[in-house]
Amino acid sequence: xxxxxxxxxxxxxxxxxxxxxxxxxxxxxxxxxxxxxxxxxxxxxxxxxxxxxxxxxxxxxxxxxxxxxxxxxxxxxxxxxxxxxxxxxxxxxxxxxxxxxxxxxxxxxxxxxxxxxxxxxxxxxxxxxxxxxxxxxxxxxxxxxxxxxxxxxxxxxxxxxxxxxxxxxxxxxxxxxxxxxxxxxxxxxxxxxxxxxxxxxxxxxxxxxxxxxxxxxxxxxxxxxxxxxxxxxxxxxxxxxxxxxxxxxxxxxxxxxxxxxxxxxxxxxxxxxxx
Amino acid sequence: xxxxxxxxxxxxxxxxxxxxxxxxxxxxxxxxxxxxxxxxxxxxxxxxxxxxxxxxxxxxxxxxxxxxxxxxxxxxxxxxxxxxxxxxxxxxxxxxxxxxxxxxxxxxxxxxxxxxxxxxxxxxxxxxxxxxxxxxxxxxxxxxxxxxxxxxxxxxxxxxxxxxxxxx
Numbered sequence: 314x315x316x317x318x319x320x321x322x323x324x325x326x327x328x329x330x331x332x333x334x335x336x337x338x339x340x341x342x343x344x345x346x347x348x349x350x351x352x353x354x355x356x357x358x359x360x361x362x363x364x365x366x367x368x369x370x371x372x373x374x375x376x377x378x379x380x381x382x383x384x385x386x387x388x389x390x391x392x393x394x395x396x397x398x399x400x401x402x403x404x405x406x407x408x409x410x411x412x413x414x415x416x417x418x419x420x421x422x423x424x425x426x427x428x429x430x431x432x433x434x435x436x437x438x439x440x441x442x443x444x445x446x447x448x449x450x451x452x453x454x455x456x457x458x459x460x461x462x463x464x465x466x467x468x469x470x471x472x473x474x475x476x477x478x479x480x481x482x483x484x485x486x487x488x489x490x491x492x493x494x495x496x497x498x499x500x501x502x503x504x505x506x507x508x509x510x511x512x513x514x515x516x517x518x519x520x521x522x523x524x525x526x527x528x529x530x531x532x533x534x535x536x537x538x539x540x541x542x543x544x545x546x547x548x549x550x551x552x553x554x555x556x557x558x559x560x561x562x563x564x565x566x567x568x569x570x571x572x573x574x575x576x577x578x579x580x581x582x583x584x585x586x587x588x
Numbered sequence: 589x590x591x592x593x594x595x596x597x598x599x600x601x602x603x604x605x606x607x608x609x610x611x612x613x614x615x616x617x618x619x620x621x622x623x624x625x626x627x628x629x630x631x632x633x634x635x636x637x638x639x640x641x642x643x644x645x646x647x648x649x650x651x652x653x654x655x656x657x658x659x660x661x662x663x664x665x666x667x668x669x670x671x672x673x674x675x676x677x678x679x680x681x682x683x684x685x686x687x688x689x690x691x692x693x694x695x696x697x698x699x700x701x702x703x704x705x706x707x708x709x710x711x712x713x714x715x716x717x718x719x720x721x722x723x724x725x726x727x728x729x730x731x732x733x734x735x736x737x738x739x740x741x742x743x744x745x746x747x748x749x750x751x752x753x754x755x756x
Binding site: 314315316317318319320321322323324325344347348351352354355356363364366368369392412415416417418419421422502503504 | 589590591593594614615618637638639648651654657658661662705709723727
């Protein structure tokens with residue numbers, strides 16, 4: 314339960330971190346809040362040659378408006394996002410989802426971008442990014458590129474980030490007029506990994522549901538404004554298409570049932586929150 | 589900063605419970621181990637070592653965090669507070685007194701971490717309700733006495749602190 318030996322660098326700037334990544338390639342791992350990375354190091358699930366600590370790069374520790382999105386720098390913690398004054402009003406989905414994200418004690422250190430980089434299929438922040446259609450800013454010695462949420466997470470614990478790239482920031486779109494939001498999840502205990510997590514958006518003419526914890530990545534589906542049996546049928550089809558598996562935490566059948574029942578619940582709640 | 593070699597022990601200096609501590613750590617050394625082995629702080633308990641149990645919770649620059657999910661290197665130059673610094677030796681602070689009064693502990697293994705979480709939490713949320721306190725405590729596992737006494741103790745301290753004149 315102690316990490317294997319590794320070299321360590323505390324980067325003072327994004328440029329320094331990127332230069333090390335360009336040099337070391339896949340032998341390097343980035344360390345931000347460490348709430349997943351250090352647990353994996355302790356369990357010896359990862360074995361990097363060099364750990365590049367980006368958690369104290371002051372220039373990347375920010376949460377600020379960027380056009381019609383909220384931009385969160387790579388060193389900003391989940392607590393900083395939770396404490397952003399406009400969150401409840403302008404990003405109601407995140408405001409509802411963050412309390413499910415780990416615990417007070419892990420949000421104090423865990424970063425938003427680190428959670429996206431880790432890409433756990435049941436994680437709340439990647440689910441919200443996918444559901445809201447946000448984006449991720451990646452940097453390398455070749456410059457920056459912006460990847461849409463739908464293209465960013467490519468599977469379980471894997472993303473479109475190349476070995477020589479680091480996430481510089483994530484952007485979550487603000488609420489637009491007339492949209493309603495809801496979030497819920499089922500877990501064995503508060504703060505545990507979600508068995509199924511669901512994020513819903515209702516607009517004047519349609520519904521959107523994002524589901525985490527079932528497929529190998531957060532999966533988003535759009536429908537026109539459905540009611541009654543038509544909505545139940547759509548949810549049932551979606552539950553099957555997600556292709557969940559049996560595992561130690563829940564059966565595939567239970568996961569499908571959660572998508573059907575909680576999906577209905579969050580979509581109805583999102584509809585009722587529209588304004 | 590320069591790369592720190594995996595096989596060497598590197599000096600780091602941090603403030604622990606108000607005193608400056610210098611010790612040596614390999615890059616892979618966890619802050620929890622550094623605090624126990626190099627700084628001699630026995631109030632930092634080690635449970636699961638992957639961030640679940642909360643026993644090793646300390647305050648890093650004021651914020652309650654898991655010291656087992658922090659490298660010692662990451663605390664270089666920063667301020668660490670543990671349960672040993674809550675009161676003078678032989679004394680208890682108001683939170684510790686409330687835990688004793690409400691039977692908020694039995695074996696005591698989880699207690700120092702919970703005290704550090706609660707002390708950060710109450711500074712940021714001075715008047716929580718019971719649900720808030722239970723949500724904060726969800727980051728800790730207690731395997732003997734349960735959480736009812738802890739919830740009562742924390743709510744009691746919040747009330748006490750809201751009327752400072754009476755408690756002196």
